[in-house]
Amino acid sequence: MVPGDTFASAAPLPWCFLVVVGGLVGLRLLWAASQLLDRLWWQPRRLERVLRAQGLRGTSYRFLTGDLKDMARLNQEAWSRPLPLRCHDIAPRVIPFLYKNMREHGKTSIYWFGSIPKVTIVDPDLVKEVMSNKFGHFEKPMFPALFKLLTDGVASKEGETWAKHRRILNPGFHLEKLKRMLPAFTVCCEELVSRWVESTGCDGSCELDIWPELKNLTGDVISRTAFGSSYLEGRRIFELQGEQAERVMKSFQKITIPGYMLLPTENNRKMRRINKEIETILRNLIGKRIQAMKKGDESTKDDLLGLLLESNMRVTDGGSKSGMAMTIEDIIGECKLFYFAGMETTSVLLTWTMVVLSIHPEWQDRAREEVLGLFGKNKPELEGLGGLKIVTMILYEVLRLYPPAVQYSRKTYKAMELGGIVYPAGVIVEMSVLMIHHDPDIWGSDVHEFKPNRFSEGISKASNGPGAFLPFGWGPRICIGQNFALLEAKIALCMILQRFEFELAPSYTHAPHTLFTMQPMHGAQVKLRVI
Template structure:
C-alpha cells in the first residue's frame, strides 16, 4: 500500500513540473517580446545610428526623451517671446533646437522607444524629400492616426497616388476661386464685430489669437461643407478639444500600448472621434443621395471631392479606383487638422508683425485699395459697355 503511494507521487511530480514549465514559458514569451521592443531593439538601433556617424541622446527606458520634450515645451511656453526677437527656434521647438545645437544638423532623439532623426542640413533634407526608392517612409502612429486622421498625408505608394489624383481637382485655382465669397463673408462678420467693439476713444484691446482661430474655423466649415456649416463648426470644436487632450499627454502617447489603456482621457478621445465620424458619415450620405438624384454638385470641398470620386469610380467601372466612404471621412478630417492651427497661427503672427511695423500697414492698405479701385473701375466700364451694346 505504502509502495503504491510512492509510485503515484513519483508519477505525478513530472507532470506538475511540466505544467509549471509550460506556464513559465507562456509568461516569459510575451515578457521577452516586450523587453525586445522596449530595450534590446532601441539599443541596437542606437548603436547602428552612432556607427553611421550620427550623434544624439542616449535611450531612456520606455519614455525616451518624451519627458524632457514636454518639460522644455512647458518651460518655453511660460515665457513670452520679445516682440522684435527673430530667434524663434528656442521658443517654438526648444527640444529640437537644443538637440541640433548640441549634436549637429543631423541628429537623433527618442520618441518613446522609437528613434527620430532630425535633419536641418539642406542637402540631406533635399535627398530625403526627393526620395524615389522608398527608403524613407512616413512615420506611422496607428493609435494616434485612428483618433485624428488617416488621409493622404499618411499614405504611401499606390494608395497615395490614388488619393492625390482624386483630391487634386478640388484644389484647382478655378475651384478655389468659387470659395472666395465664403472667405469674404467670414471676414466681414469679424470686422463688423470688431468695429462694434470700438469704444468712445476710438480704440479697444482684444486677444486676436482666439478671434482668428474662430475665423479659421468658420472659413473651413463653410468652404468644406457649405450649407452644412453648423455641423462643420461642431467638427471644428471637437477636433480642437481632441488636440488639447493630445497635448495634455504628449509625454505618454509614445509609450507602446498607452493609447489603448482605458483612461478617462483616452475614452473621451475615442468618443470625440466616434462623434466626428458619425457627423461626417451622415453629411456624406446625404450628399451622395442628392447627387444620385440628379442635384447639382455644391461648390464646397465636400461636393468637389465627391464629384471627383464618383467620376473616377464611374468612368473606370470599378469602385477600387475611387475612395470608400471611410476614406472620404478621413480626408475631410485631415482638411480640418491641416488648416485649423496653421492658418490661425499664421494670421495671428501676421497681425503681430503688422503691429510691429506700422509702415507695412500703410503700404498694405494702399495696395489693397489700389487693387479694389482698379477692379471696381473695370466693373463699371464693363457695365457701361454692356448697357450700350
C-alpha cells in the same frame, strides 16, 4: 472494473493537461517579454551603435523614456520666459531641447523619442531627397491609434493608398475650383470685420485677442467651403476637432508606453466619444449629400465635400478603375483632415502676420497702401489678388519666421543611405523646418530680422539654396491645400487692412510655442482702430 477505479485512473490526466497548458502560457509570456525587452532595450542599443559608428553624435539612450523627461523640463523652462517684442529668434523658446542638442552635438544629431532614435537634418538638399521619396524608403512615422482620432486623411497614407487619395482630391484644389469658394471666403471675412467694428467704442478702437477670433474665422471658412448649406453641422465638427486636438496632444508623450492607448483612462474614453460624434455627423452629411447628387442637385458640387464625392464617383464610374474609389470611411478621414489642416494652418499664419505687422507698422502701412490701391474699400477679387506683391512677400516672410509646422518626420523601413550615412530600418529622420528657416548660412546674417523684401524676386532667389523654404513641405507630398490657405489668408488680410489699423496691446506677451502648430501661448492681444 468498478466506477471508482475508472475515476482514479483518469484523475492524473487533467493535471498533465494543466501542466502542459501552464508551460505553454509561460513560454508565451517569456516570448512576449523577450520581444518587449528587444523593442525597448536591445534594438535601440543596436541602432545607436550603428549610428554612432558612422560619426553621428547625440544623447545616449535611456530605457523607455529616452529624452522625453528632458524635453518636458526644457520646454517648461523655456516657456516660462517670454521673448522681447521685436525678437524673431524664436527657436530657443519654441524647440529648446532640439536647439540645445544641435548646438552641443552638431546639426545632424541623435536624440530619443522614447525608444525610437531620431536624427535631425537641416541640410535643404538632404531634406529634398527625403521628401522626394523616390523609392518609398521614407514613410511617415504614424501612431495610428492616436492620430486616427484626429485625422485619417491623405497626409497619413502611404504607397498606392496615398496615390489613390491624392488623385481623387487634386481636382478639388485646382484654381478654377477654388474660385467657386471665393464667396464663402468673403462672407466669413465680412462677418469677422463687422463683428470687430461693432466691438469698437466711441473712439473707434477696441482691444481683443485675435487668436481665438481668427481660429473661429478659419473654422467658419472651412465649415462653409467643405459643407456649404450644412454649415452649422460643420461648425459642430470644428468645435469637437478643437477639443480633440488638445486631448491628443496631452496623450502624445505617453504613447511610448506600450498599450497606453488601450487603457481606459478618462482622456482616452473622452477622445473616443468625441471621435464617435464627429464620425456620426460626417457619416450623416455624406449620406445626405450622396443622395442629393444622385437626384441631380447641381448645388451640391460647389463645396469641398461635393467636389470630393464628384471626383470619387467619377473614378468609380471608370469601369476598370472602380477599385480606386474611396470608401465612406476614407471620405470621413479626409473630412477630418479638411478641418484640422485647413483651420490650423491659416489661423496661425493670419495671427502671426497681424502680430508681426503690429511690431513693424511700416510694413503694415505699405501693405494697406497696396490693398487700397488695388481694391479701394471693395471686396477683393481673384484677378486682383495676383497683383498683391507686398502682401505676398509679407506672408512668405511670416511663414519663414513662424512656420505653422516646425518639423517634418519620416521613418526608414529599410536601410537607406542619405548624405553619406546609412540609416538602418527603424530610425526617424526629423527635418527641422524652423532651424532651416532660421539658418544664417542659408538666409544670411539678417536671418532673424523681418525683411519681406528678401522675397522680392520670388521664393527661389530668397535664400542661398533652392528648397530652403518649406512651410508647406516639399516634393510629391507637398500640402495639397497650400493654395487654399494662401488665398484665404490674402483675402482675410486685405479685408482687415481695408478697415483697421492695429498695434499690439499692452497685455500682449510674445510667447510663441508649438503644439501641433506654432501658436501664441498667451493669446495675441491687439488694439484695433477703425479707419
